[in-house]
Amino acid sequence: MSKNIREEFERWGKTTLNKAISKAPEREPSFKTTSHIELKRLYTPLDVADLDYCGELGFPGEFPFTRGVQPTMYRGRLWTMRQYAGFATPEETNKRYKYLLEHGQTGLSVAFDLPTQIGYDSDHPLSDGEVGKVGVAIDTLKDIEILFDGIPLDKVSTSMTINSTAAILLTMYIAVAEKQGIKSEVLQGTIQNDILKEYAARGTYIYPPLESMRIVTDIFAFCKNRVPRWNTISISGYHMREAGCTAVQEVAFTLTDGIAYVEAAIRAGLDVDSFASRLAFFFCCHNTFIEEIAKFRAARSLWAKIMKERFKAKKDESCMLRFHTQTAGCSLTAQQPDNNVVRVAFQALAAVFGGTQSLHTNSRDEAYALPTEDSVRLALRTQQLIAYESGVADMIDPFGGSYAVEALTDEIESKSMEYIEKIEAMGGAIKAIESGYIQGEIGESAYQYQKEIEAKKRIIVGLNLFQMEEEPLRDILRIKPEVEQYQKKKLARVKKERNNTKVKEALAVLKKAAQGTDNVVPPILEAVKLYATLGEISDTLREVFGEYRER
């Protein structure tokens, strides 16, 4: 059978294809993906002749999970529609959450402002101009109470994009749930808690790497008993991709970070099967449709093998790569913003074909500001249209078996593995970040990408081709400067009304735990309940751990 195909393929090449190319050459001498993988003109059974279906692909819900992590995938339950949202005050963000839930969003995703992410209260000098700008401002438990007012935390899952201050936000969430009469054991959600990518690409680190890893593993241990349904980490490639790396690098750097976290947890005394099933991941979905689908499948397959072979995980759940996806913000333009709606639709579709568990779709005004109600509603509708009208959610991994997708899945997997082995030879992700290797690779890819755009080797519709005279968008979300004053006043009031003696004592207990080896999360929980501020708790840890300085 194969022999016939090979002969026929060669015959086709020499005759039909050759005739066509002689008349008119193809548009480019070669076509490459963003990862510089050269695409074949045509993939055939010859490209998957060695594919071991049961060994390499298997069935959804079973190792190596290439075709999907759940046995029924979207036929059982659609991906969670989880729009990243947050801005200005907790009061305003609470309104936006209710709006999104009303319009059919099925999970919450919290965006915090930079002071909150970096452990500064709204009244800190470095918070000047930043309060409430890129997310909601949170200073104390009081703000979290307002943020989730009227939202039943036992019925909705919440993802919080928070890293250096993840323990503080997690404990505030637990405290608020307690006030709603809900036990921490039933809470569902995620904290991003992925400090390594902060050093590599995102920048909201506070403490140095080893100390930060200690906090991460303390959180793993704490959640194992107290919040067992919580995703303790969202190991992220999104931000590194947004910083400019390729699809292959995105998989490689994310999984090496994952390896570092698993190693750290094991070193801290945790058994791999006790925490691994609660690790989650977060990827980008960029424009190159087929490459992205293959990327997600490759990531699942690779992680499963790493967990089984390297970390000897015994449970299948420990080998599952469950992930959230966000469509690529960096692919969207300020020029002709309606084009962004179409880009996002394609990207969202690729993520669904890739088997994502949860999805955020960007809004058309992404290049201008945080989304308005109208633009975020359309982004949500994009997901709903895919889910309810396109039919693609009615079967599992429909691209499985495609010669092109299987060949690309394989190629992305092996190219990512090359990178992973290189980084492991350097001593792992932490060493690769400390030496600047990962940052250098990301920066190089970003530079090449920009050069391609400026040389018109890479076309961005509306930007370097099909441009037009147009007015910039003016109806955009603006954060009022009064937000900062409002938060400062509220913070001052909370500080006045709380028991300051008890707060001081709680911070002293936290300091002692941080100086020793006790888990820091329980003292943080006690401190937040007493309305210690995020800044005070972060500063207490700063006193013990010091601050990280970029090379």
Place this chain on the structure above:
Amino acid sequence: MRYALCMEGSMSRKIRVLIAKPGLDGHDRGAKVIARALRDAGMEVIYTGIRQTPEQIANAAIQEDVDIVGLSSLSGAHNNLFPKVVNILREKGAEDILVFGGGIVPVDDIPGLKKAGIREIFQPGASTEDIIKYINENVKTT
């Protein structure tokens, strides 16, 4: 002929640029790409890294004796932080150091920033060529 070459050598020098990220914003893809493009175009470029205060940026600009400072902010703090850099440079007698900016800056904020002394703002979609051209046209090295 020899005289002309000597003249040229002593009359122009490399443009010196400081690329800086004021405030808490950690998104430095643009700043890094621009820094590299300016270097490739023959300028001497210092990149401050993220999380710089206006004071730190102004001090670095003076210390490094740059001709021009490029500020990058995507976090919406530009109205507070960009003018502060300009003001501190003026206070320290370094008003000859030009300041421009880029990132996510609503077009309606540009007049206010220009009034505060920021010479130019580059918005999403600007090319490194645009910025190189701007600097070459506005910085005198003779």
